[in-house]
Structures are given as C-alpha cells and as structure tokens.
Amino acid sequence: MGFETFVGLTLSGLTVGMIYALVALGYTMVYGVLKLINFAHGEIFTVGGYLGATFLIWIGIEDGIPLPLKILYVILAFLFSMILTATLGWSVERFAYRPLRKMTRIAPLLSAIGVSIFLQNLILLVFGVDPIIMPVAAIPEGYIPVFGANFRYLAVIIIVFSLILMGGLTLFIKKTRLGKAMRATSQDREAAEMMGINTNMTISLTFIIGSALAAIAGILVAMYYGTLKFDTGFLYGIKAFTAAVLGGIGNIPGAVIGALVLGLAENYGVGLKLGILAYFFILGLIVGLAYQFYFLPREARKKALFNLADRFSYDEGSLSKVKILNYCYYGGWISGFYFLFKERRDSLVRIHARQAIRVGFANTFLFLVTLIFFLNSNYKISSEWQNGITFLVLMLVLIFKPAGILGEHIPEKV
Amino acid sequence: MKKTFKKEKLLKWSRINRQVLIGAVLFLAFIFPLFNLLGWMGMVWVRLGVKVAVFVLLALGLNIIIGETGLLNLGYIAFFAIGAYTTAIFASPRLGFHLPFWLLFLLSGFFAVAFGFLLGLPTLRLRGDYLAIVTLAFGEIVRITLNNWESVTNGPGGIPGIYDPVIFGLRIDNNFEYYYLTLGLIILCLILIRNLKNSRFGRAWNALREDEIAAECAGIHVSMAKLLSFMVSSLFAGFAGCIFASLQKFVNPQYFVFMQSVLVVCMVVLGGMGSIPGVIAGAIALDTLPEIIRHTFAFWLPSFLGEDFLTSFPPLLQNFLFDFDRYRMLIFGLAIVLMMIFRPEGLIPSRAWQRELHEIDPRLLEETQMIRFDLEEEEKDLEV
Numbered sequence: 001m002g003f004e005t006f007v008g009l010t011l012s013g014l015t016v017g018m019i020y021a022l023v024a025l026g027y028t029m030v031y032g033v034l035k036l037i038n039f040a041h042g043e044i045f046t047v048g049g050y051l052g053a054t055f056l057i058w059i060g061i062e063d064g065i066p067l068p069l070k071i072l073y074v075i076l077a078f079l080f081s082m083i084l085t086a087t088l089g090w091s092v093e094r095f096a097y098r099p100l101r102k103m104t105r106i107a108p109l110l111s112a113i114g115v116s117i118f119l120q121n122l123i124l125l126v127f128g129v130d131p132i133i134m135p136v137a138a139i140p141e142g143y144i145p146v147f148g149a150n151f152r153y154l155a156v157i158i159i160v161f162s163l164i165l166m167g168g169l170t171l172f173i174k175k176t177r178l179g180k181a182m183r184a185t186s187q188d189r190e191a192a193e194m195m196g197i198n199t200n201m202t203i204s205l206t207f208i209i210g211s212a213l214a215a216i217a218g219i220l221v222a223m224y225y226g227t228l229k230f231d232t233g234f235l236y237g238i239k240a241f242t243a244a245v246l247g248g249i250g251n252i253p254g255a256v257i258g259a260l261v262l263g264l265a266e267n268y269g270v271g272l273k274l275g276i277l278a279y280f281f282i283l284g285l286i287v288g289l290a291y292q293f294y295f296l297p298r299e300a301r302k303k304a305l306f307n308l309a310d311r312f313s314y315d316e317g318s319l320s321k322v323k324i325l326n327y328c329y330y331g332g333w334i335s336g337f338y339f340l341f342k343e344r345r346d347s348l349v350r351i352h353a354r355q356a357i358r359v360g361f362a363n364t365f366l367f368l369v370t371l372i373f374f375l376n377s378n379y380k381i382s383s384e385w386q387n388g389i390t391f392l393v394l395m396l397v398l399i400f401k402p403a404g405i406l407g408e409h410i411p412e413k414v
Numbered sequence: 415m416k417k418t419f420k421k422e423k424l425l426k427w428s429r430i431n432r433q434v435l436i437g438a439v440l441f442l443a444f445i446f447p448l449f450n451l452l453g454w455m456g457m458v459w460v461r462l463g464v465k466v467a468v469f470v471l472l473a474l475g476l477n478i479i480i481g482e483t484g485l486l487n488l489g490y491i492a493f494f495a496i497g498a499y500t501t502a503i504f505a506s507p508r509l510g511f512h513l514p515f516w517l518l519f520l521l522s523g524f525f526a527v528a529f530g531f532l533l534g535l536p537t538l539r540l541r542g543d544y545l546a547i548v549t550l551a552f553g554e555i556v557r558i559t560l561n562n563w564e565s566v567t568n569g570p571g572g573i574p575g576i577y578d579p580v581i582f583g584l585r586i587d588n589n590f591e592y593y594y595l596t597l598g599l600i601i602l603c604l605i606l607i608r609n610l611k612n613s614r615f616g617r618a619w620n621a622l623r624e625d626e627i628a629a630e631c632a633g634i635h636v637s638m639a640k641l642l643s644f645m646v647s648s649l650f651a652g653f654a655g656c657i658f659a660s661l662q663k664f665v666n667p668q669y670f671v672f673m674q675s676v677l678v679v680c681m682v683v684l685g686g687m688g689s690i691p692g693v694i695a696g697a698i699a700l701d702t703l704p705e706i707i708r709h710t711f712a713f714w715l716p717s718f719l720g721e722d723f724l725t726s727f728p729p730l731l732q733n734f735l736f737d738f739d740r741y742r743m744l745i746f747g748l749a750i751v752l753m754m755i756f757r758p759e760g761l762i763p764s765r766a767w768q769r770e771l772h773e774i775d776p777r778l779l780e781e782t783q784m785i786r787f788d789l790e791e792e793e794k795d796l797e798v
Contacts, residue, residue: 037543099755105542106486107754110683113488114750117676121744234672238554241547358536388558391551398548399536 004148009271010264011146015155015224017263018162022217023240024247024255025169026210032186032250033206036097039112041214042237043119044089046230048215049222050123052081053132061137074138081219082212089211090204098200116234123230131227139223158220165213166256173252182206186250235387242394248404257405262393269389275377281370285363362400443597447590458705460589466701467596468658473681473697474603474690475650480679481688481764482616483643484623485538486546488675489553493648495670496529497522497655499560502573502665509566515579519656526652527645529556534644538637553675560667572666579660592661599657603650607690610646619643673743680746684753686760695762700746704738711735 023045030038055077061070096115100108140157143150173179184192185202193199221236222228243262247254268280381389397404447460472494479487500522504511513521537548560567567573578587579595586595610616618639621629630636659665677700685696712735727735734741753760 037547096751096755103754103758104484106480106484107758109486109543109546110679111751111754113676113679114747114754116747117673117743118747118751121741121747125740125744238547238550245544245547382562384562385558388555388562391555391558394551395537395548395555398540398544402540402544 002148005271007147008149009267011149011151011155013264013267014260015158015263016267017243017260018159019217019220019224020236020240020243020263021166021256021259022162022213022220023236024243024259025166025252026214027237027241028244028247028249028252028255029182029206029210031244033182033203034097034101034108036108037112037241038207038210039109039237040092040096040115040119041210042233042235042240043116043123044085044092044211044233045214045218045221045236045240046123046228046233047088047119047218048081048085048211049218049228049232050127050132051084052077052215052219053134053222053228055080056135056138061135063137065137070137077138078216078219081215085215085218086208086212089207089214093204093207098203116237120230120234127230129230131229132222133227134222136226139226154223158224161216161220165216166252169209169213170252178202178205238394239390242390242397245394245402246397246404251404254404261405262390265393266386266389270381270383270386272380273377274373274379274381278370278373278377281366281373285366358400362396440601447593450590457589460593462702462705464589464592464596464661466698467593467600468654468661469678469681469701470694470697471596471600471603471650471654471657472678473685473693474600474607475647475654476678477682477688477690477693478607478610478619478650479643479647480682481686481693482611482619482623483640485542485640485643486679487549487644487647488546488672488679489549489551489556490647490651490678491670491672491675492549492553492556493526493530493651494655494658494674495556495560495665495667497526497652498659498665498670499567499573499655500525500652501656501659502576503566505660506573506576508568508573508575512577515581515660518579519653522656523649523652526648526655530645530648531641534641538640538644550672550675553670553672557667557670560670567667570667572664572668574664576659576663576665586660592657596657599653603653604690615639615642677743677746680750683750684746684760686762686764689760689762689764692760692762692764696760704742707735707738 023041026041026044027038030036030041056073059073059076061073065073092115096111097108100111140153143152144156145151173182181192181197181202182205184195184197185199189199192202217236218228218233221232239262240259243259244255245258246262247256247258249255268277446463449455450457450460472490476487476490479485479490501518503509504513504521505515505518533549533552537545540548561570563569578585580586581595584591586592618629618634621632621634622636622639626636681696681700682693683696684700685694686692725732757763
C-alpha cells in the first residue's frame with residue numbers, strides 16, 4: 001500500500017466521477033424542469049455508447065490509418081451518436097412524457113420505467129447479449145506518470161473534455177436567452193408561459209442537451225473500459241442519479257460535485273484498507289463539525305460545543321434554541337430526546353428535535369462504523385461491493401439529507 | 415319512481431352477477447388441476463399454475479402499496495427474496511436447521527415485515543419518486559448481500575435441497591398439493607385484503623393516495639398509515655417467498671433481480687391499480703402469455719391447420735411467436751407507456767382510480783365558468 005496506489009485510485013475516481021457527472025447533468029436538468037426522474041436516461045446513455053462504437057466499427061477504424069484521420073473518425077462518431085441519441089431523447093419526451101404532464105405523479109414515473117425497460121430490451125434484441133467491443137484503434141494509448149501512478153491519456157481527455165462541456169453548459173444556462181428560458185421554466189412553468197416562453201420547446205431542448213451529454217458519456221465509458229453491455233446503462237443511471245441527489249437534485253454544480261464525491265468514494269471504498277478508510281470518516285466528521293460551526297452565532301458556539309442547548313432561555317426564541325440543538329453535532333441525539341419528551345406543545349421544537357435525533361443517530365452509526373474499521377484495519381472491502389457502496393450512499397443520503405450537499409435548486413411555488 | 419325501481423333492479427342484478435362471476439372463477443381455479451387428471455393438459459400447466467398462484471400473491475401484496483396507498487415500491491422482490499431465503503436457511507441441510515413448516519411460514523413473514531419496517535421507518539416521509547428510488551436501492555443491496563454473504567447464503571451458488579413442507583402430517587411434495595396450498599393462502603389473503611380495504615386503515619390509505627395534505631388535515635396519522643401499508647405488503651411477499659422456496663427446492667440470488675420487481679409492477683399496473691380482479695387477471699395474463707402464445711402457434715393451431723401453417727409466416731414473426739419470452743419485457747414496457755397514456759386505470763379498473771384519473775378538476779371548471787360569466791357581463795355592459 002504505497003502512495004502511488006492512492007494517487008492511482010484518486011485519478012481513476014476523478015475520471016469515473018466526471019463520466020457520472022455528464023450523465024447526472026441530464027437527470028438534474030430534467031428534474032429541474034419537469035420534476036420527473038427520467039428513468040430512461042441510463043438506457044439513453046447505453047444507446048449513445050452502442051451507436052458510437054457501431055459507427056467506429058462500421059467506418060473501419062484501424063491502427064494503420066494516420067492520426068488526423070483517426071481523430072476525425074472519432075469526432076464523427078461522437079457527432080453521429082449525439083445527433084441520433086438526442087433525437088431519441090426528444091422523442092421519448094414527446095411521446096411518453098408530454099401526454100402525461102397533467103396526470104397524477106405516479107403516471108409519468110411508471111411511464112418512464114416502461115420506456116426504460118423497452119429501450120433496454122430493444123438494445124438486447126438488436127445487439128445481442130454479448131457486449132459490444134470498442135475498436136482498439138479508437139482508444140488513445142499511452143500514459144503520463146504522476147507520482148508513480150499511470151495517468152492514461154484517455155483519462156486526461158475525459159477530464160478535460162468533461163470540464164469544457166460542463167463549463168459550456170453553465171455558460172449556456174447563465175448567459176443565453178435559451179438558458180434563461182430554461183431557468184424560468186424550472187421556476188414556474190405557467191408564469192414562464194405567460195411571459196411568452198415556449199415551454200414545450202424549452203423542455204424538449206432540456207431533453208436534447210441531456211441526451212447528447214449522455215451519448216458522450218456512453219462513448220467515453222465504452223472507450224475507458226473497452227466494452228459496453230446492454231444493461232450497463234441501468235447501473236450508470238442509478239449511479240448518476242445518486243450523484244445528482246448527493247449534490248442536490250436540480251442543482252447543476254451540485255451534480256458535478258456529487259458525481260466526483262461518488263466516484264472517489266467508490267474507488268477508495270474498495271481500493272483502500274479499512275484502517276485508512278476510517279481516517280476518511282474522521283475527516284468527514286471534522287469537516288462536518290466545522291461546517292456546522294461556521295453557521296452558528298459566535299455566542300452560541302460554546303454552548304453548542306459542550307452540548308448545553310437546554311441552557312438557553314426562552315426569550316432567545318425557541319427557534320434559535322432548536323437551531324443550536326441541530327448544530328450539536330455530537331450530542332444531538334441526547335438533547336433531541338430530551339426536547340422530544342420535555343416539550344410536547346411546541347411542535348416546531350419537536351420537529352427540530354426529531355432532526356437532531358436523526359443527526360445523532362447518523363453520527364453514532366458513523367462512529368460505530370469507524371470503530372469497526374479500526375478494529376479490522378488490515379482488511380479490504382471486496383470489490384463485489386463496489387456497486388453496493390453506491391446504493392448505500394443513495395439510501396443514506398435520501399434518509400438523512402434528501403436535499404443533498406448543496407441543497408436543491410427547486411423553487412417551490414408560493 | 416319507475417326509474418329508481420329500474421336502477422335498484424339493475425344494481426341487484428349486477429351484484430348477483432358479481433357473485434356468480436366470483437363463484438365461477440373460484441370454481442375454475444379449484445378444478446383447474448383436475449384437467450390434468452382427465453388427461454386434457456400436461457403437467458407443465460399445473461406447474462405453471464403454481465407459479466402463477468405465487469405471483470398472484472405477490473401482485474396482491476404490491477397492489478396494497480401501489481394501488482391502495484399510491485406509493486411506488488420498486489424493490490418489492492427484495493421482500494420476496496427475504497422470505498424465500500429465510501425458508502431456505504431454516505429448512506435445508508445448508509446450516510443444518512429443519513424447522514416445522516408453520517413456524518417457517520410465520521418466520522418468513524416476520525422477517526419480511528421486519529425489513530419492511532426498518533426500511534419504511536426512515537424513508538416513508540420522502541416524496542413518491544424518491545421512495546421509488548430508495549426501494550430500488552434496497553432491492554439491489556439485498557441482492558448484492560445475498561450474492562456475497564457466502565457463509566450463510568452460499569453466494570451465487572444458491573441454497574439447494576430445501577425440505578418439503580409438512581402440514582398436519584401431510585407431506586406436500588407434488589404440484590397439485592402446492593397448487594391447493596397456494597390457492598388456500600390466496601383466498602385467506604383476499605379475505606384479509608377485503609377486510610383491510612373496508613376498515614379504517616383502508617380508507618386512510620385511499621385518502622392518502624388522493625391527497626396527502628388533505629388526509630393529514632383530516633386527522634390521519636400519515637407515517638403510521640404508510641408504514642402499515644408497507645408492512646402488510648411485505649408480509650404478503652414474505653409468505654409468497656416461503657412457498658416459492660419450498661416449491662423450487664432451490665434459491666439463488668439471480669432470481670431476485672430488478673427486472674422481477676418490474677414484472678410485478680407491470681402486473682399491477684396493466685391489470686388495474688387498486689382493483690383486485692384486475693391485479694389477479696394481470697398476474698395470470700403476464701405469467702401465462704408467453705406459454706399460451708407458444709403453445710397456440712406451435713401445437714394447437716398446427717394440429718387444426720396442418721404442419722406447414724407456421725412456416726408460411728415471415729421468419730421474424732415465427733421467431734416472435736416461438737420465442738415470446740425474449741420479447742416479453744419489450745412488449746410489457748411498451749404496454750406500460752401506452753397504458754399510462756390511453757388507459758391509466760388499467761384493464762379492469764377499480765372505480766376509485768377511474769374516477770380520480772378521468773375527473774375534471776372542479777377548481778378548473780369553476781374558473782372557466784367565472785371567466786364565461788365575466789365575458790357575459792362585459793358583453794352586457796357593451797350593449798348598454
């Protein structure tokens with residue numbers, strides 16, 4: 001276990017994280033505009049990868065041909081796949097989601113699942129059970145040594161390319177008229193319509209951009225791993241969704257941060273020994289504590305640190321009291337129960353007390369896990385659990401902080 | 415006066431027809447395996463009947479949470495898996511346990527309910543679509559755990575050699591006995607569901623489905639009602655899992671994948687959310703459809719129309735009819751989308767859902783009336 005392993009894990013975590021981010025952007029944008037989890041997004045990603053690989057196989061990319069031509073072919077493959085996949089995304093929205101927009105919430109969700117199953121089985125029928133293999137000539141070879149670890153050129157390209165795309169997307173949403181229309185639609189569709197925005201077109205545009213990004217991610221995954229299977233998209237879809245939720249769904253920078261955290265967590269989780277993982281947990285606790293302290297008023301910090309929330313008098317306002325209660329990062333559980341039993345009438349206090357109990361429960365859980373990890377510090381988590389880590393992260397985030405790290409950017413109607 | 419009389423008569427007739435229909439279906443279900451003894455159909459169909467019965471049980475359980483409470487559970491097969499693995503672990507040579515069947519049955523239900531409780535407690539306050547994702551994640555975690563917990567579940571190899579159930583000294587070891595066992599359980603569960611549906615809890619679930627905020631305002635304990643519905647549906651899955659494991663004599667994690675959850679969701683949605691006949695019909699149709707299509711085109715029709723009847727079809731269609739199992743999920747996925755667009759209440763709808771889905775929003779109606787009124791007033795002003 002040397003330093004170079006750690007660097008290698010970090011690099012691969014960042015690369016995978018960037019790919020998750022590309023897929024997660026599609027989820028988060030659609031959720032922002034339609035408040036719908038687009039289950040079919042993972043399958044759209046797979047279709048993108050398959051189309052790109054098929055194009056490269058069809059055009060006959062080989063080792064013999066000169067480099068500029070190769071690059072041209074790869075770019076053509078990207079364009080081909082993006083255009084077709086964007087059309088697919090548009091038609092999914094047009095035919096499967098648009099007629100259901102006025103329905104109860106469960107109907108579009110079920111329709112999305114239906115589209116997902118349909119597309120997955122369509123890929124299975126058209127391309128077969130065997131994974132499609134990316135032509136080796138299309139994959140950039142070679143690597144840069146970084147602190148003894150090998151940083152593949154492809155990984156560099158993935159990271160740079162994704163950063164450019166994300167920057168472009170952010171600029172598009174912040175600066176252009178269409179981006180403004182998109183933001184307006186996500187805030188309040190009816191009001192946006194009254195302001196003269198063509199919301200149907202805006203929603204279609206969201207799906208088109210999201211699908212094109214998913215297609216890019218699909219081809220990049222096919223290049224990075226060399227193969228793609230018909231059900232890869234399901235897993236990537238869930239992981240990207242986890243990333244979107246982790247960062248706060250509807251929030252574009254959040255999706256990128258969530259994806260990077262998830263990518264790193266997956267790689268560290270199965271690559272490092274438990275003893276080292278435990279330090280990560282401790283680091284997380286410290287960062288969380290500092291973060292929560294940062295928002296406390298100065299005079300309250302001491303009381304919060306020594307878990308003295310119940311010493312606050314009522315004239316300071318029960319709300320501020322329970323806020324401090326929430327910030328009692330370690331003692332939340334005890335004082336939460338204290339308030340839950342003591343103050344029956346003030347329901348606001350009770351709500352915050354429940355939150356405090358949840359925080360306390362999470363901390364206790366984290367503490368126990370850290371302890372177990374320290375006791376078995378020489379073991380590693382089996383790599384079969386890599387996907388399990390994602391699902392665990394997803395469940396924990398949704399249970400303890402459904403709004404995500406950066407918070408949701410879904411303005412509710414007043 | 416005459417009209418009301420007619421209406422009453424009609425209502426009475428429909429009620430009688432309903433009872434006759436239920437009686438006929440039950441009778442058919444009871445005598446179904448006897449066709450085999452008469453030599454009218456092969457053992458395959460009895461076997462299929464047992465499988466269908468297990469899935470009917472599953473679909474009935476899922477219907478409680480999707481149809482009655484309006485929440486989407488995409489990891490339902492996990493509870494089925496928990497029931498099946500409980501039976502497999504406590505009644506097989508794997509760890510050397512051999513508990514009596516009735517205890518095993520209760521234990522399977524208990525474990526499924528316990529996990530349902532543990533999952534539901536923190537997650538049921540989430541929005542509907544988040545709940546769907548959490549349950550999906552739970553289902554996958556259960557499958558991954560079963561796949562990797564080698565010391566107990568034997569990993570991907572599964573647990574073979576599950577003992578036959580013994581009830582009152584009767585050893586259940588052939589398909590007929592399994593069929594009647596499952597049928598009896600289904601009837602018990604139907605009675606339970608009917609009573610629950612008409613009870614305080616059932617009404618609370620329906621109120622939650624229609625409007626959660628209004629239900630809470632009316633004094634319904636939302637999380638309690640949701641938790642109860644979650645637990646009851648897990649209970650059914652646990653029972654179904656117990657029977658399934660005893661029937662198959664073998665369980666492995668490969669059977670409890672996400673697609674199976676989706677299949678059960680398809681049964682409920684295509685049959686008709688919230689309608690018991692619909693759900694039962696959905697489960698029967700989706701399970702038997704591939705076999706029926708294959709048999710129709712491979713054996714029955716050729717026997718009437720001659721052997722070269724099928725070869726005249728284009729090869730793609732031939733492949734489709736012979737190998738419908740491969741195209742099954744494709745068709746079902748498409749069917750769900752079409753169903754949601756054109757007939758969201760399902761094939762055999764329940765009255766409440768139909769009303770809910772095809773109702774015009776009264777507020778909207780009021781608004782249009784007001785606008786019309788305003789316009790008329792304006793016209794009058796102009797005339798003056």
